[in-house]
Amino acid sequence: MEHTVGFIGLGIMGKPMSLNLIKAGNSLTVFDLNEEAVNSLVEAGAVAANSPKEVAERSDVIITMLPASKHVKEVILGENGVLEGAKKGSIIIDMSSITPDVSRELATVVMKKGVEMLDAPVSGGEPKAIDGTLAIMVGGKEPVFESVKSVFYGMGKEVTLVGDNGCGVTAKLANQIIVNLNIAAMSEALVLAAKAGIDIEKMYQAIRGGLAGSAVLDAKVPMILDRNFIAGGSIAINLKDITNVMETAHEIGVPLPLSSQLLEIFHSLKVDGKINDDHGSIVRYYEKLANVEVKRG
Numbered sequence: 001m002e003h004t005v006g007f008i009g010l011g012i013m014g015k016p017m018s019l020n021l022i023k024a025g026n027s028l029t030v031f032d033l034n035e036e037a038v039n040s041l042v043e044a045g046a047v048a049a050n051s052p053k054e055v056a057e058r059s060d061v062i063i064t065m066l067p068a069s070k071h072v073k074e075v076i077l078g079e080n081g082v083l084e085g086a087k088k089g090s091i092i093i094d095m096s097s098i099t100p101d102v103s104r105e106l107a108t109v110v111m112k113k114g115v116e117m118l119d120a121p122v123s124g125g126e127p128k129a130i131d132g133t134l135a136i137m138v139g140g141k142e143p144v145f146e147s148v149k150s151v152f153y154g155m156g157k158e159v160t161l162v163g164d165n166g167c168g169v170t171a172k173l174a175n176q177i178i179v180n181l182n183i184a185a186m187s188e189a190l191v192l193a194a195k196a197g198i199d200i201e202k203m204y205q206a207i208r209g210g211l212a213g214s215a216v217l218d219a220k221v222p223m224i225l226d227r228n229f230i231a232g233g234s235i236a237i238n239l240k241d242i243t244n245v246m247e248t249a250h251e252i253g254v255p256l257p258l259s260s261q262l263l264e265i266f267h268s269l270k271v272d273g274k275i276n277d278d279h280g281s282i283v284r285y286y287e288k289l290a291n292v293e294v295k296r297g
Contacts (some may be wrong), residue, residue, distance in 0.1 A: 006059030010037035014065035024154030056085030088114035107165040121172035125232035139168035182216040
């Protein structure tokens, strides 16, 4: 079935995801406060809308990709929001990373209006958003999920229905714990090796094929050695996610000692002016402690 798709939130992830939806042959209506982002999508063949409401009026599938819970609530439930323009039977797919509570609350509200909702956050950062190979974890009803599968495959490669509403964002929180603690563990090792004076590149080659090897290691070690901290996934976004992790965990009675430490590391980097850096910048927190820099030998 052909869908008319709307996309709200053309940021670091949303913009390349939208471009891929156009490439996949979807007709696309877009909205963002950033006019430059909107114009680049219009050049690629999208139609610009003046509000989230107008996006919803023109689309049967409305995707939101926004920074945090408050923005998602505002865009969906606010004045001139998606719900004011959405037709009965249309589907809202929130691909932002928000809390499971807010996600379930939104699903309940929109369903009362005869609109369906899926939460479908992504993993893979900007590089995978650009090449259309994101991992997408979805929460919601199976028939709704099945009806929009083709839309998901326009943006991602691995698409998994995890469970009911709220399950996608819960999976994303788990994902963020693993990714960011991996970067922290790797950072401790790199800083130790750097201060011990061994060749980091050779050490990386020596360990990447063993049990310490990981997607994180392969993505981040080359960036760190190049001193490239341009954000694919920023400290700001990951700080928000780990804050959501701790809030959710404490609500349901799950102590997370390592994640709580990670949150303090993020706050420390924020104070140090590194909020817009890539989360590979976690290494710089450790470098400061040890007064050493991880670089090529």
